[in-house]
Amino acid sequence: MSEAAIIPQHETEAWKLPSRGVVGMACLILAEAAIFIIFVVAYLFYLGKSLSGPTPRDVLELPVFTSICLLSSSLTLHLAVASLHKGATRLCSLWLAITVLLGGIFLVGTGMEWYHLIYVDGLTIRTNLFGTTFYSLVGLHGFHVIVGLFLLSLALLFSLRGQLNNSHTEKLEVLSLYWHFVDAVWIVVLLVVYVFGR
Template sequence: MSVETDDGHGHGHGHHLPAVEDWPKGFGEASWWPFIAALGGSGLYIGAALFVLGQPEHGVVSPLAGPLVFVLSTAAFLAGLYGWLYHAFIVDFWAGEADDHGFPMKLTMLLFLGTEVATFGAGFVYYFFIRADAWANLPPIVADGNVLNALVIANTLILIASSVTMHYAHHALLKDNRKRFVRLLGATLLLGLIFLAGQTYEYYEFITVYGFGLTDGAYGSAFYALTGLHGLHVALGAVLLTILFIRAIYGHYSPEKHVSVSTVSMYWHFVDIVWVFLVVVLYVGAIV
């Protein structure tokens, strides 16, 4: 539904706000998009579990159950993120970038990253248990040392470079160098997309050339769960960077108004740090 929103100065803007007003009665004023995103995210894990249970050696459920739940959950997750990001970023598009709510937004991002640390931490703990208990049954790709190759190293350097360009893009904005800010922000987005393409090709090569898949032992499940989860975060970061880049082209940011840039920068640096840990633990640690 189309509603009128106030920018704090008595000026309304007619555009769609996908929450609050269209929330079913009885739920107060809570936004329902984070709830949908959470359901979709939970469904991803359920879909992965059903996929394993649907393999011929198990046959507990239909082989199509896992992929179907995974696709539907992905759709719900992306829809929830859309509504959530709409409120966090697009609403400010109409009233101008906020400059007096920086601390709450940054605190919210820090709290969100805290939950992400816990999520990845649980995955790492699972992996370490595997290494301690089931390390003898390594896939050939790991036993032969092929899990760490030139593509992985290049992809790592690309993601680290994107973190550098993101830092200097934010720095350029603070110095009111808008042209440099837009160029470096665009470079960050491009590097992120190249990383995703590289990881997709890495999966393709591992599966088709080396026969190393999700169900290839305990290591395979840990490897694809952790790297896939990270890839999902990079994809989300690419969406955020795209929003920033479009808004930057329209001149929505300044040295005084850059809350969205700061929070997305925090998220992107976190994603890069997690990848470095993944490379050290999953790739280097597996062959040492």
């Protein structure tokens, strides 16, 4: 029996370069992950080293509802991408709108938490090391949520105007990578700041 008969013959596809958008987003995510790691390490390093109060245990409450909203938005964005891939543009618009709404609820909740911390509990970025590291880390994440919501709102606007179709699926997938990253970072921040850091 010849060697060619033993090895199954498969149709060979030409190797295709990965999408520039995916590669670019992957590089951005790696760089942003490094920045977040630095902020998380700084938070952990200075945890418990404040000479004056308030401490995390005194003022922080677990943001359950807003966290559920933000983490659920990854699912709704995934459903939006899947809908666009199938050509269901109206369904894509609906899932994008729900994603933006969930992200907006998270931001409003964060704003309300900060208002309470600053004006009721007296915790500012200058109060102590906890205040400095807390607002730096949570604020950095909040900034990323704002950027993501802006981009998702643009995608929603294009979708509502009929300018988003299944030929744009890859672009929405690239945007979804960023949003999934923001959500994954929130899991780390939630655990470090609100669970283990208290």
